[in-house]
Amino acid sequence: MAKDNNTESTQIDTGKDTHPTSYPENILEKAEIIVSEQMVDEAINKLAQQINAQDYSAPLHVFCIMNGGLYFAGQLLRLLTIPVSVSYIHATRYGDKTQGQELQWLVKPKADEIHNHHVMLLDDIFDEGITLEAIAKECQALKPRSLQCTVLVDKEHTRKPLSGFSPDFAGLTVPDRYIFGCGMDFKGLWRNLPAIYALK
Ligand SMILES: O=P(O)(O)OC[C@H]1O[C@H](OP(=O)(O)OP(=O)(O)O)[C@H](O)[C@@H]1O
Ligand code: HPA
Numbered sequence: 001m002a003k004d005n006n007t008e009s010t011q012i013d014t015g016k017d018t019h020p021t022s023y024p025e026n027i028l029e030k031a032e033i034i035v036s037e038q039m040v041d042e043a044i045n046k047l048a049q050q051i052n053a054q055d056y057s058a059p060l061h062v063f064c065i066m067n068g069g070l071y072f073a074g075q076l077l078r079l080l081t082i083p084v085s086v087s088y089i090h091a092t093r094y095g096d097k098t099q100g101q102e103l104q105w106l107v108k109p110k111a112d113e114i115h116n117h118h119v120m121l122l123d124d125i126f127d128e129g130i131t132l133e134a135i136a137k138e139c140q141a142l143k144p145r146s147l148q149c150t151v152l153v154d155k156e157h158t159r160k161p162l163s164g165f166s167p168d169f170a171g172l173t174v175p176d177r178y179i180f181g182c183g184m185d186f187k188g189l190w191r192n193l194p195a196i197y198a199l200k
Pocket of ligand 2: 094125127177178179180184185186
């Protein structure tokens with residue numbers, strides 16, 4: 001067991017309920033699996049086959065969009081049989097909220113990773129599409145040889161970009177509910193779950 005240096009919190013009785021289901025760490029009790037681990041794995045396998053079947057004339061540069069894309073990129077990369085280089089882009093607009101805000105850029109793509117390269121953006125979810133569209137626009141400005149986007153899930157609703165922008169490959173469609181697991185967080189937690197969950 002990990003040594004807990006914060007002994008205070010385990011020794012002092014604050015009189016507070018330590019197990020409310022509203023705490024994000026206890027949220028699984030109020031959640032249901034909407035896509036099983038097996039279905040997620042099958043979808044990622046299928047996406048890998050589709051990408052492996054593309055006819056890239058030079059190695060592919062894959063960008064993992066942090067943080068949500070990490071789980072998906074990790075699972076997908078091991079199934080790619082073509083030569084790829086990998087780095088990351090970091091942009092975020094949800095933080096610990098379940099409604100998107102303005103996009104914050106933390107790490108932008110670098111020109112030498114994009115210019116004249118075949119580029120693939122990997123993200124966990126295409127929800128309102130604001131994040132991926134902005135990242136794709138930033139990448140296009142750096143003149144890639146080609147640019148494609150792959151997401152694990154596409155959420156079904158009518159609030160998509162008016163431009164018609166959408167990912168080239170999407171593994172699964174999910175209903176219009178806040179979901180977590182497989183890279184997606186609920187208030188910063190549970191990206192590690194191998195299935196996709198939604199609140200009941
Ligand atoms: O299609 P959109 O409505 O723009 O939402 C999709 C984006 O939201 C999430 O990122 P978030 O801002 O939560 O940051 P995170 O990756 O660190 O979770 C997710 O990883 C996508 O990048
Ligand atoms: O439903 C969602 N879950 C987690 N992160 C997200 N980012 C956009 N939509 C979602």
